[in-house]
Every structure is written in C-alpha cells, then in structure tokens.
Amino acid sequence: MDRRIRHGTPAFRRTNLALFSSGFATFGLLYCVQPLLPAFSRAFSLDAASSSLSLSLTTGVLAVSMLFAGAISDVFGRKPVMLTSLLGSSLLVLLSAMAPNWGTFLVLRALLGITLAGLPAVAMTYVSEEIHGDSLGFAMGLYIGGNAIGGMGGRLISGFAADHASWRVAIAIIGALGLLAAVLVARGLPASVHFEKRRAHPRELLAxxxxxxxxxxxxxxxxxxxxxxGAFVTIYNYVAYRLLAPPFSLSQSHVGAVFMVYVVGVASSAWMGKVADKLGRHRVLWTTFVIMLAGVVLTASASLWAIVAGIAMMTFGFFGGHSIASGWVGKRATFARAHASSFYLFSYYMGSSIAGSLGGLAWTHAGWNGVVAYVAVLVLAGLAIAVKLRRLRPSASAA
Structure with missing residues (x-):
C-alpha cells in the first residue's frame, strides 16, 4: 500500500503548512537585503554592483553548499537538517544586524549561504519522497508559494522598517521571524516515512x-x-535604484510595497504546477518564459503602473517556471533524487549570484534599458531550451 501523502488529506495540510512556513522564513532571510541595496550604498559608500554582493555572495556560497546538503540529509535525516538550517540562519541574520562594518556584514552573509543550504534542497527532496506523484506538482507549487510570500514579506517588512527606523532594525526583525518559523517547523513537520538513511562516500557522491x-x-x-x-533576481535587484531616483522618487516604503506583486507568485506556482500535472511539464514550461519576456519589455515603460504590471508578469512567469522545472527534476530523477534537487538549486542560485551581479554592470553602464536588454537575452535563452524540451518524450517516471 502506498503511504505517500495525497492532496485533500489532513496529513497533506499539516505537511504543507510546515513547508510553507519554512519556505517563508528561508526566502525572507535571504532576500530581506534586496530593497536595502540603495541604503547600503549610502551607508558604506558603495556602487550598485558592490552593494549587490550582500545578496550575490550569499547565493553564490549557497549554490555550492547545495551540492552537499542532500548528502548530509541522507545521513542525518530530512527534518533534522532542515530545522538546524533554519535555526542557524536566523541567528546569523540577527548577528548581521549588528555588524560594525561592510566586511563583517559580508562575512556573515557568506556564512548564511552555508546554513541556508540545508533547507531548500532538502525540502524539495522531502516533497518528492513523501508526497504522492498525483499531488506532487500541487505540493511543490504550495511550497514555492511559501517562498514567494517569504520573499515578498522579507522585502516589504525590511523596506518599511528601514524607512521608519534603520536597515539594522529591518534585518533584526526578519531574523526574529525566522526563529518563530523554526518553532513552527519543529512542531508541525511530520518525520519522514520514506527516507532511507545511507552514508555516501565521496566516490559514490561523484558517481x-x-x-x-x-x-x-x-x-x-x-x-x-x-x-x-538570473533574469528574475536582476530585475528585483536594480528596480529599487530606478524607482528611488527621479522621475519617480519613491520612498523606501513605497519601493518595498512594489514587491507586493510577489503575491502573484503564490497563485502562479500552485496553479501552473497543477496545469503541468494535467497537461505535461514539457507542454507548459515554455509559456512561462513568454510571460516573463512580455513583463521584461513592459518595465521599459516610463509609466510607474506599467513598470509594476511588468514586474507582476515577470513574477508570475518566474514562479510558474520554477514550480514546473523543480517538480520535473523531482519526477525525472528516479535515482539520486536528493543530488538532483541539489544540482538544480546549485544552478538556480548560481544564476542569482553570477547573473545578478552582472546585471549591476548593465545598470551602471547603460541604465534601466541596459538591464532590460540583458534580462531579455536570459529569458530568450530559457525559452529556446523550453522549446527544445517540448521534444523530450517524458518517461513513465518523468511526466
């Protein structure tokens, strides 16, 4: 008898509430600095590319750490690794709020990349192992929806707090919320049923x-x-610089409020995940890149409302695409599933680190039009790959 958790059961609701909380906290802790980049530029006399290191350094270290997170969870278990990751990350964010200088702040943000790695990759593996295949896309969508709410909440809270207090207070608040989420995960996430403990040797890991x-x-x-x-984080990294400057001259709180369009990511990730379960991932993935491309082009407008609408479209397409691609990895990797999730997220966060930093150079040398052109190239490359994947005939284990 298959004991995996199905949609519509109490176990499904408990599991996804805990995963939603963990996703909320993880992405709040990671992205709370994004609307604060202009504040860091002012406080430490930095240009946009240097300020973006507060995020790209974290995601770069996170990407590498992801490669080992799955193997560690194979030894110690999914839930213990996830909980330790969340607790350690929250404490590091609280310490970073008290950093005396930019160098210390970056060191703490780099360490955050190590501790955070224990949650995203392992959470994806947990979902793949414990959720029934018929409900996998929907469950993965709900988890990624928690990521979306966390990303939005972290940005919104930090932007508002920075406007009314300071960037240090803003970051401290996010760290405290992370500790609260850790308590919810400790109490609510069921222990793994289908987890099989194994100790991987380096040679086996490489194989x-x-x-x-x-x-x-x-x-x-x-x-x-x-x-x-890479495309998504570039838009979000540098749009604050554009909106704080003339002709818009928005306040930090108003820029933070723009990130409320993240809520469309919650709807997108769950809905697109269900559509992909029904129609096939290879038939749906390409549409998410078309939506992203339309959104990127719209942000080139001189109208604030058009810019916000473009960011919303970009967000919808991104979370839909991420939900489909990550769910597809979990389905296709019938072997080394934890390592497959780790490698997907390695690539994902390297996109944030490398492409996000290069986007700062586009902003410095060509302004927002340079950012739009740069991101459009990334999206078009993704669209070309998605069209190629349409010809890939999914196996029975890779629908």
Missing part, C-alpha cells in the same frame, strides 16, 4: 552527480533554473 548529467533532460532543466533565477 551520482555524473549520472545526472547523462540524462537527456536533467542538464537542460538545471540550465533553466540558472536562467530563470
């Missing part, structure tokens, strides 16, 4: 990674993660 690259679809899905996140 597992190599086997993933022999699959016809997984390497392309890893590339999609890089392009999705």
């Amino acid at each position: 597992s990674f190599a086997s993933l690259w022999r699959d016809k679809g997984l390497p392309w899905l890893f590339a999609e993660g890089f392009l999705l996140m």
Whole structure:
C-alpha cells in the first residue's frame, strides 16, 4: 500500500503548512537585503554592483553548499537538517544586524549561504519522497508559494522598517521571524516515512552527480533554473535604484510595497504546477518564459503602473517556471533524487549570484534599458531550451 501523502488529506495540510512556513522564513532571510541595496550604498559608500554582493555572495556560497546538503540529509535525516538550517540562519541574520562594518556584514552573509543550504534542497527532496506523484506538482507549487510570500514579506517588512527606523532594525526583525518559523517547523513537520538513511562516500557522491548529467533532460532543466533565477533576481535587484531616483522618487516604503506583486507568485506556482500535472511539464514550461519576456519589455515603460504590471508578469512567469522545472527534476530523477534537487538549486542560485551581479554592470553602464536588454537575452535563452524540451518524450517516471 502506498503511504505517500495525497492532496485533500489532513496529513497533506499539516505537511504543507510546515513547508510553507519554512519556505517563508528561508526566502525572507535571504532576500530581506534586496530593497536595502540603495541604503547600503549610502551607508558604506558603495556602487550598485558592490552593494549587490550582500545578496550575490550569499547565493553564490549557497549554490555550492547545495551540492552537499542532500548528502548530509541522507545521513542525518530530512527534518533534522532542515530545522538546524533554519535555526542557524536566523541567528546569523540577527548577528548581521549588528555588524560594525561592510566586511563583517559580508562575512556573515557568506556564512548564511552555508546554513541556508540545508533547507531548500532538502525540502524539495522531502516533497518528492513523501508526497504522492498525483499531488506532487500541487505540493511543490504550495511550497514555492511559501517562498514567494517569504520573499515578498522579507522585502516589504525590511523596506518599511528601514524607512521608519534603520536597515539594522529591518534585518533584526526578519531574523526574529525566522526563529518563530523554526518553532513552527519543529512542531508541525511530520518525520519522514520514506527516507532511507545511507552514508555516501565521496566516490559514490561523484558517481551520482555524473549520472545526472547523462540524462537527456536533467542538464537542460538545471540550465533553466540558472536562467530563470538570473533574469528574475536582476530585475528585483536594480528596480529599487530606478524607482528611488527621479522621475519617480519613491520612498523606501513605497519601493518595498512594489514587491507586493510577489503575491502573484503564490497563485502562479500552485496553479501552473497543477496545469503541468494535467497537461505535461514539457507542454507548459515554455509559456512561462513568454510571460516573463512580455513583463521584461513592459518595465521599459516610463509609466510607474506599467513598470509594476511588468514586474507582476515577470513574477508570475518566474514562479510558474520554477514550480514546473523543480517538480520535473523531482519526477525525472528516479535515482539520486536528493543530488538532483541539489544540482538544480546549485544552478538556480548560481544564476542569482553570477547573473545578478552582472546585471549591476548593465545598470551602471547603460541604465534601466541596459538591464532590460540583458534580462531579455536570459529569458530568450530559457525559452529556446523550453522549446527544445517540448521534444523530450517524458518517461513513465518523468511526466
């Protein structure tokens, strides 16, 4: 008898509430600095690219750490690793609020990349192992919806607090919320039922990674993660610089409020996940890049409302694409599933680190039009890969 959790059961609701909380906290802790980049530029006399290191350094270290998170969870279990990750990350964010200088702040943000790695990759593996295949897309969508709310809440809260107090207070508030989420996860997330403890040796780990690259679809899905996140984070990293400057001259709180369009990511991730479950991931993924491209072009407008609408479209497409691609990785990797999730997220966060930082150069040298052109190239590359994946015939385990 299959004991995996299905949609509509009490166990499904409890599991997804805990995962939603963990996703909320993780992405709040990670992205709370994004609307504060102009504040860091003022406080530490930094240009946009240097200020963005507060995020890109974290995501770069996070990407590398992701490669080992799955193997660690294979030894110690999914829930213990997830909980330790959340507690450690919250404490580091609280310490970063008291950092005496920019160098210390960056060191703490780099350490955050290590501690955070224990949650996202392992959470995806937990969902793949414990949720029934018929409900996997919806469950993954709900988890990513928690990520969306956390990303929105972290940005909104930090922007508002920075306007009315300081960036230090803003970051401290997010750290405290992370500790609260850790308590909810400790009490609410069920222990794994289908987890099998095993101790992987370095040679076996390398062999597992190599086997993933022999699959016809997984390497392309890893590339999609890089392009999705690279395009998305670039828009969000530098739009604050544009909106704080003339002719818009918005306050930090108003810029933070723009990030409320993140709420469309909650709807997108769950809805697109269900559509992909029904129609097939290979038939739906490409549409998310078309939506992102339309949103990117719209942000080139001189109208504030058009810019906000463009960011909303970008957000909808991004979270839909991420939900489909990440769920597809979990379904296709019938072997080394934890490592497949780790490699997907390695690519995903390297997109944030590398592409996000390069976007700062586009802003410095060509303004917002340079950012739009740069992001459009990333999205078009993702669209080309998605069209290629339409010809990939999914196996029975990779619908």
